Amino acid sequence: MPVRGTLDIGYWVGWALNMNTRGFKNAYTIPELNYNPLFLYVLYGYGYVMHTLQNIEENINYLKIFVLLFDFAPVMLLMWWLNKNGRSFFNGFFILFNIAYLYNTIYWGQVDAIHTALIFFAIYLAIEQKLSLSLLLFLLAINTKTQSVFFLPILGLLWLPSLKGNGRQLLKSLGLLVIAQLLIILPFLIGGTTSHVLNNYVGVVDFNHGLSMHADNFWYLMMWDSADLPFLTSDQNQWLGFTLKTWGLILFFAFATVVLLPLLIKAIVNFLQRTRFSLAGCEHILLTGALVTLVFFYFPTQMHERYSHPAMLFMGGYFMLSRRWFMFLLLSFAYVMNLEAVDRSWKMANYNILIFDA
Numbered sequence: 359m360p361v362r363g364t365l366d367i368g369y370w371v372g373w374a375l376n377m378n379t380r381g382f383k384n385a386y387t388i389p390e391l392n393y394n395p396l397f398l399y400v401l402y403g404y405g406y407v408m409h410t411l412q413n414i415e416e417n418i419n420y421l422k423i424f425v426l427l428f429d430f431a432p433v434m435l436l437m438w439w440l441n442k443n444g445r446s447f448f449n450g451f452f453i454l455f456n457i458a459y460l461y462n463t464i465y466w467g468q469v470d471a472i473h474t475a476l477i478f479f480a481i482y483l484a485i486e487q488k489l490s491l492s493l494l495l496f497l498l499a500i501n502t503k504t505q506s507v508f509f510l511p512i513l514g515l516l517w518l519p520s521l522k523g524n525g526r527q528l529l530k531s532l533g534l535l536v537i538a539q540l541l542i543i544l545p546f547l548i549g550g551t552t553s554h555v556l557n558n559y560v561g562v563v564d565f566n567h568g569l570s571m572h573a574d575n576f577w578y579l580m581m582w583d584s585a586d587l588p589f590l591t592s593d594q595n596q597w598l599g600f601t602l603k604t605w606g607l608i609l610f611f612a613f614a615t616v617v618l619l620p621l622l623i624k625a626i627v628n629f630l631q632r633t634r635f636s637l638a639g640c641e642h643i644l645l646t647g648a649l650v651t652l653v654f655f656y657f658p659t660q661m662h663e664r665y666s667h668p669a670m671l672f673m674g675g676y677f678m679l680s681r682r683w684f685m686f687l688l689l690s691f692a693y694v695m696n697l698e699a700v701d702r703s704w705k706m707a708n709y710n711i712l713i714f715d716a
Contacts, residue, residue: 367418367467373398374405374414383549392558395542396501397469400424425463428475430454435482436675443637449681453674458690462664465703470667473503478671481509481643484516485635489524490531492517497535501542504559505665508654511618512646515625522629566660567592569602573661574696576609578716585716593659602659609657617649641679647672648689663696 369390376388382402385391391398404421408414433454437447453459462468480495496513499506521528540547546555569577570588577588593603600608621642628635635643651669655661670693677686698704699714 370401370421370467371415371418374401374408374418375411377402378405378409378414381549383545384551386546386551386554386558394501394504394558395546395555396498397472400469419467422463422467425469425471426460428471429460429463432475432478432671433674435479436678439482440678445637445679447678449678449683452683452686453671453678456670456674456690458694459670459674461694461697462667466664466697466701468664470503470664473499473506474668474671476502477506477509477647477668478675480513481516481647484513484520485640485643487520487634489517489520489527490534493531493535494538497538500559501539505654508614508650509647509668511614512621512643512650515618515621516635516643518625518629519632519634522632567594567603569593569606569659571660571662572696572700573655573663573665574692574699574716575656575661576606577659582716606658610653613653613657614650617646617653621646637679641676644672644676644679648676648685652689663700666693666696669693 373385373388373391373393377385377398380387382398385398385402400421405414408417433450437450440447440450463471476495476499480492480499483492483495492513496506496509499509543552543555546552568589569581569591572589577591578585581587581591591602593606594601596602597605624635624639624642627633628639648669651666651672655666655669666689669689673686673689677683695713696716699709699716702709
């Protein structure tokens with residue numbers, strides 16, 4: 359295959375070709391296809407435009423341009439919002455030109471920026487008390503990456519003010535969600551493969567059973583004697599009567615509760631007083647988004663190295679609002695080193711050095 363890059367980009371080529379050969383409604387009959395429907399629409403459109411196998415293979419990197427729009431758009435929104443509120447937007451350039459923030463799209467060719475941006479927009483719209491649009495963006499994020507669901511507690515707290523004494527709007531919003539979801543899966547309903555779609559939403563869990571799929575997290579700290587041990591050890595192994603997978607979930611829920619508690623208190627106060635989040639409150643929301651992402655990345659098993667990508671955007675947003683740069687710098691270093699240690703796009707002579715050590 360003439361395409362250069364990662365194994366994932368090879369999958370994009372194969373899936374685009376197969377969908378345009380077999381028909382989009384049969385997408386989930388393709389072996390190894392384990393992505394949610396929204397990205398498949400992107401791939402199908404790309405394959406339709408390119409038309410031939412040669413064009414699909416040779417031009418696959420053009421997909422990165424599309425994904426980059428989702429890297430840029432949230433930061434541009436923050437810059438516009440800060441300028442609107444009389445604050446400097448200059449720090450946004452430290453995100454837009456940060457190799458750690460862009461690595462996942464430019465080098466790896468992955469698409470985590472799409473669901474990250476959709477979640478970010480959903481949170482922004484929730485702060486602006488635009489319930490229907492926020493719910494719709496969250497639905498689109500779930501239809502891109504199932505792990506978007508771990509932002510639901512944050513969004514739920516932000517949706518509270520819009521729900522007070524507004525049952526009719528909620529019913530309309532839920533009706534909109536049902537219609538949107540039916541439209542998304544309509545081709546698969548027609549093709550009789552709906553069960554495959556539904557299985558894929560939850561099937562990304564337990565697709566593999568490694569403690570860590572190269573994510574430098576808690577499990578590497580616990581097993582640092584060997585760099586391969588967390589990857590090779592099954593999360594079905596037991597300790598004190600529970601599987602390691604269960605222990606990971608217990609740690610996740612415990613730490614997520616700690617992270618979310620201050621936002622919960624603030625959201626309840628705002629709800630009772632019918633007030634909206636101030637700029638300082640928005641700093642807190644962005645910091646909470648980054649920390650929840652990191653807690654999700656650090657403790658559950660089966661994590662991939664790029665699953666901390668949303669933390670880059672939310673910590674970057676926190677840096678823009680608060681001008682506190684150290685955590686963003688630290689996260690940028692850790693994230694890009696983790697990605698490069700796996701992808702090795704820079705083709706360095708030696709990766710067995712301190713900066714790449716898990």
